[in-house]
Amino acid sequence: MKLPDQEEKITPDTFLRGLWEENPVFVMLLGMCPVLAVTNSAINALAMGLATTFVLLCSSSLVSLFRKLIPKQVRIATYIVIIATFVTIVDYSIQAISLDLYNALGAFIQLIVVNCMILGRAEAYASKQRLGATIVNGLGMGVGFTIALLCLGSVREILGAGSLFGFPLFAENFQPWVVMILPPGGFFVLGGWLLLFNGYRQYRERKLMEQQGASARGS
Amino acid sequence: MNQTSASQTQALVAATSSFAMLRTLSLVAGLSGLLVVLAYQITLPLIEENKRIAIERALFKVIPGAVSRRDFIVTAQGIVPADDSSGDGKLIYAGYDEQGRLSGVALEAAAQGYQDVIRLLYSFDPACQCIRGIQVLKMAETPGIGDKIAKDPQFQENFVELDARLNTDASGLANDILMVKHGTRSEPWQIDAISGATISSRAVARMLNDSAQQIVPKIMADLDRLQDAGRGAE
Numbered sequence: 001m002k003l004p005d006q007e008e009k010i011t012p013d014t015f016l017r018g019l020w021e022e023n024p025v026f027v028m029l030l031g032m033c034p035v036l037a038v039t040n041s042a043i044n045a046l047a048m049g050l051a052t053t054f055v056l057l058c059s060s061s062l063v064s065l066f067r068k069l070i071p072k073q074v075r076i077a078t079y080i081v082i083i084a085t086f087v088t089i090v091d092y093s094i095q096a097i098s099l100d101l102y103n104a105l106g107a108f109i110q111l112i113v114v115n116c117m118i119l120g121r122a123e124a125y126a127s128k129q130r131l132g133a134t135i136v137n138g139l140g141m142g143v144g145f146t147i148a149l150l151c152l153g154s155v156r157e158i159l160g161a162g163s164l165f166g167f168p169l170f171a172e173n174f175q176p177w178v179v180m181i182l183p184p185g186g187f188f189v190l191g192g193w194l195l196l197f198n199g200y201r202q203y204r205e206r207k208l209m210e211q212q213g214a215s216a217r218g219s
Numbered sequence: 220m221n222q223t224s225a226s227q228t229q230a231l232v233a234a235t236s237s238f239a240m241l242r243t244l245s246l247v248a249g250l251s252g253l254l255v256v257l258a259y260q261i262t263l264p265l266i267e268e269n270k271r272i273a274i275e276r277a278l279f280k281v282i283p284g285a286v287s288r289r290d291f292i293v294t295a296q297g298i299v300p301a302d303d304s305s306g307d308g309k310l311i312y313a314g315y316d317e318q319g320r321l322s323g324v325a326l327e328a329a330a331q332g333y334q335d336v337i338r339l340l341y342s343f344d345p346a347c348q349c350i351r352g353i354q355v356l357k358m359a360e361t362p363g364i365g366d367k368i369a370k371d372p373q374f375q376e377n378f379v380e381l382d383a384r385l386n387t388d389a390s391g392l393a394n395d396i397l398m399v400k401h402g403t404r405s406e407p408w409q410i411d412a413i414s415g416a417t418i419s420s421r422a423v424a425r426m427l428n429d430s431a432q433q434i435v436p437k438i439m440a441d442l443d444r445l446q447d448a449g450r451g452a453e
């Protein structure tokens with residue numbers, strides 16, 4: 001993982017890094033608590049992903065704006081206060097949007113405060129980078145996190161409840177695999193995705209090496 | 220950053236004045252306070268409205284045929300309208316049909332479930348002296364196991380006409396509402412459990428029994444007042 005010390009220019013990579021190379025869930029394994037806990041249905045996963053993205057974007061932006069004003073000694077306290085503020089705002093907003101959703105997500109909205117992906121972005125990126133780059137990078141990370149949660153949530157809902165976003169997919173007599181929406185199912189499906197994701201990465205790297213080897217021999 | 224030598228780091232630490240730290244923390248805390256209070260004020264009416272809608276929706280679902288409602292409080296002296304009483308007691312909602320006839324009384328009940336307290340709304344129909352429906356308001360039962368109490372159609376059938384008749388001296392129910400193992404229901408006051416979710420099913424039976432034992436005698440005693448309120452309203 002690279003931690004740019006100089007101010008970074010905004011490139012497509014600034015955004016795409018969060019989706020693939022530094023995906024917070026599949027590569028960095030950050031924020032596992034919500035990843036495992038609220039992905040028992042696709043809609044919960046989506047809501048959690050969006051809420052986390054919102055908090056990440058707002059808090060990173062503020063940290064980036066204030067970065068020259070925040071002394072190192074009080075930075076953690078400052079980041080936590082900023083993050084907690086936006087989590088509280090999200091908490092109220094979700095209650096205003098839908099109480100059903102709020103009840104389904106339970107305590108995990110408040111727990112966004114301690115999502116280490118957000119604190120990690122503040123510390124490793126926003127505190128050193130300009131506002132523009134921070135927003136683009138945060139958006140990439142947020143989208144990457146949301147996609148990963150959706151990957152887990154939809155597989156778990158399909159297998160464990162026989163539906164997707166609440167719409168039944170199978171005939172009446174389908175016997176859902178209930179363990180998949182229970183906590184152990186979270187670990188099974190996460191393990192499955194990690195295997196797939198890392199298997200594919202390795203395959204690509206090997207391909208790349210072979211190509212380089214071939215071209216080196218050819219020249 | 221890692222290359223910063225020890226002396227440089229020390230110089231940096233010394234250069235940060237206490238004032239700068241206080242200034243940043245105060246600024247951030249002030250800003251945070253402002254934003255949180257603002258968000259709270261903006262969302263408060265929306266959240267209250269959502270809560271009201273949720274109760275209302277559950278209410279009209281749980282009382283078959285109801286189109287309007289009036290709130291009452293069950294006090295030690297009897298049932299009084301909620302708006303002109305200061306006494307505290309159990310809140311009950313009377314539902315009326317289009318002609319203003321009492322179609323049922325709904326109230327909340329709660330008991331410890333598998334994970335946490337289950338809260339639900341149920342309706343009592345004085346005409347048949349039976350429970351006509353339940354709506355889960357809040358629960359944390361295991362998805363796929365205990366949460367079936369809210370959706371399982373077979374389980375819901377228990378509450379189409381669950382017997383809650385008064386006993387002869389009108390002090391409680393003639394028969395305790397009881398949970399029985401799945402597929403063994405034989406009496407109209409029994410609740411057929413969901414197989415695999417006995418604990419959640421038993422919680423529902425227990426809370427209905429506890430609540431109905433207390434409230435049904437009071438409702439039946441003051442039935443006239445509840446019925447008259449509907450005629451006066453329309």
Ligand SMILES: Cc1cc2nc3c(=O)[nH]c(=O)nc-3n(C[C@H](O)[C@H](O)[C@H](O)COP(=O)(O)O)c2cc1C
Nearest residue numbers: 333360361364365366413414415416417418419420
């Ligand atoms: C992870 C886990 C979660 C469970 N959640 C519930 C639940 O929410 N509600 C419930 O009644 N039983 C739940 N159970 C099952 C109960 O422990 C118990 O086995 C069941 O209620 C007994 O039902 P039966 O008599 O029909 O076999 C759960 C079991 C496990 C292992």
